[in-house]
Amino acid sequence: MPGIIGKKIGMTSLFTPDGKNIPCTLIEAGPCVVTQVKTVENDGYNAVQLAYGEKKAKRTTKALAGHFAKASTTPKKRLVEFRTEDLAAYTLGSTVETSLFAEGEFVDVVGTSKGKGFQGVVKRYNFQGVGGQTHGQHNRLRHPGSIGACSWPSRVFKGMRMGGRMGTDRVKIQNLKVMRIVADKNLILVSGSVPGAKNGYVFLEK
Numbered sequence: 001m002p003g004i005i006g007k008k009i010g011m012t013s014l015f016t017p018d019g020k021n022i023p024c025t026l027i028e029a030g031p032c033v034v035t036q037v038k039t040v041e042n043d044g045y046n047a048v049q050l051a052y053g054e055k056k057a058k059r060t061t062k063a064l065a066g067h068f069a070k071a072s073t074t075p076k077k078r079l080v081e082f083r084t085e086d087l088a089a090y091t092l093g094s095t096v097e098t099s100l101f102a103e104g105e106f107v108d109v110v111g112t113s114k115g116k117g118f119q120g121v122v123k124r125y126n127f128q129g130v131g132g133q134t135h136g137q138h139n140r141l142r143h144p145g146s147i148g149a150c151s152w153p154s155r156v157f158k159g160m161r162m163g164g165r166m167g168t169d170r171v172k173i174q175n176l177k178v179m180r181i182v183a184d185k186n187l188i189l190v191s192g193s194v195p196g197a198k199n200g201y202v203f204l205e206k
Contacts, residue, residue: 002089003082003205004029004096005052006188008111008196014179014189024179025194027109029204030186032096035071035079037087046083048090052201053077078201098181098188101206106175111195111202115168120144125161171195 006029013023036049053076057065060075068075071093090096101107121127121144130140144163148156176190194202 001082001205002048002084002086002100003050003080003203004098004100005032005050005078005080006030006202006204007053008194008198008200008202009187010198011193012189022179022191023193024189024191025109025176027188027190027194027202027204028186029101029188030095030097033071033073033076034090034092034094034096035067035073035076037090037092038081039087046085046087047081048084048087049079049081050096051076051079080203082203082205098183098186101178101181101188101204103178103181105178105206107178107190108172108174108205109176109190109194109202110170110172110205111200113167113169113171113195114197116166118164119166120163121161124163124166127161 006027009026009028011023011025013021015021030052032050032052034048035051038045038047038049040046051068051071051073055075055077057075060068065075073093116123120142122129122142127144129142130137130145133141144161147160147162173192173194176192176194178188179191180189181187188204196202
């Protein structure tokens, strides 16, 4: 599926002709440079590799610098691969822009959710806590309660919902409508929310 790399700018809203206020996310999509075209003969599958975001040359390894030089482009921050069967539309060094999409069509957006650090079961899994402040339970309000049996199996089962790291997960939001495209500024407005914080990288897929 063809796609493009972008950066989440923030949220806004648009009014439709019938007066509805639609919340939208503003995304700076591209321009992306094609840095590699993979084929079944050479790589075992068809895909196109895109690069996005300027990066200082002194912070780029020599291997990556040579990779970018083959595509006649400057070092980039992000490299993302998109599977596609339509390789004829891509050539090494060409540019992919917002013209890939059209207003009114639906896209999938992939991003990394906000990191929330180590969280307990109440915030992470919506547990209600042990509950009650009677009978001396003054410090158990947000605890998980029992997490296992007694003499058998004498251990905690794998997958038990407990406190732990929350956020920073790969999240895909499907079927977001392209509300507006500002081609001269490489901006796309999609309906609804997109995972991640402001200035976070996102991938748009058709």
